[in-house]
Amino acid sequence: MLGPNPDALYPHEAISSLVFIKNCVKNPNIIVGNYSYYDDPENPERFEEHVEHLYDFLSDKLIIGKFCAIAKGIRFIMNGANHRMDSATTYPFNILGHGLEKATPSLVDLPFKGDTVIGNDVWIGQEVTIMPGITVGDGAIIAANSVLTKDVSPYTIVGGNPASLIRARFSEEIIAYLLELKWWDFPPEKIWRNLDVLCDTDLTLEKLQQMK
Structure with a gap:
């Protein structure tokens, strides 16, 4: 086999x-594509612990595409972390019990941002926090x-707190071509065959068009 299993x-x-x-x-509400990895010297198998407040009753999902590289310290904050914001207090009295359950909010009273979606070939650096409902292209x-x-x-x-645009990686023409190409959906053999282009640090549209 060429490449990892x-x-x-x-x-x-x-x-x-x-x-x-x-x-x-x-x-089952964490959906991840092939070859996406998590790198952490302290038990990387516990990736799921970095997806916080993901509760079945809310049905939101974390969706990660293929070939993503995610560094240690990632925190995905899911919709279950949200408190109601339209009342006089945001304090969740109901979770304390002892008769305070009467203040339990209905789901429609809680902010819901939808699924968190990480695209394909995304690189996420160390100690990044991603708030609910974010889509990363x-x-x-x-x-x-x-x-x-x-x-x-x-x-x-992008970078910072809150993160803002630093720059685009390529020209609009190359970005449009890459989004149409979707190289991450190629069969593995075609990907390995074209590594010289995919890893070229002097990328041009012409080189991408020569992939075979």
Whole structure:
């Protein structure tokens, strides 16, 4: 076999900090594509613990595409973390019990931002926090220690707290071609065959068009 087995937990036997995420999560509301990995020297198999407040009764999902690289310290904050905001207090009295359950809010009273969606070929640096309902486009890069509070466009670099645009990675023409090409959907053999183009640091539209 050329390349790692996508169904392996540890794609490289000599690197114990890196796991393919889809092979270590059990929650059906976490959906991950092939070859996306989490890299953490402190038990990377516990990736699911970095997805916080994901509760079945809300039915939101974390969806991660293919070929994503996610560094240690990632925090996905899901919709279950939200408190009602339209009442005089945001305090969740109901979780304390002892008769305070009468203040339990209905689901329609709680902010709901929808699914969190990470595209394909996304690189997320160390200690990044992603708030509920964020969509990160294909090919984006998230700088270390960033806090995402809004969507990220494809093939852009963002960073900061809150994260803001640093720059686009390529020209509009190349970005449009990459989004249409969707190389991450190629059969593995075609990907490995075209690594010289995919990894070229002097990328041009002409080189992309020569992939075969």
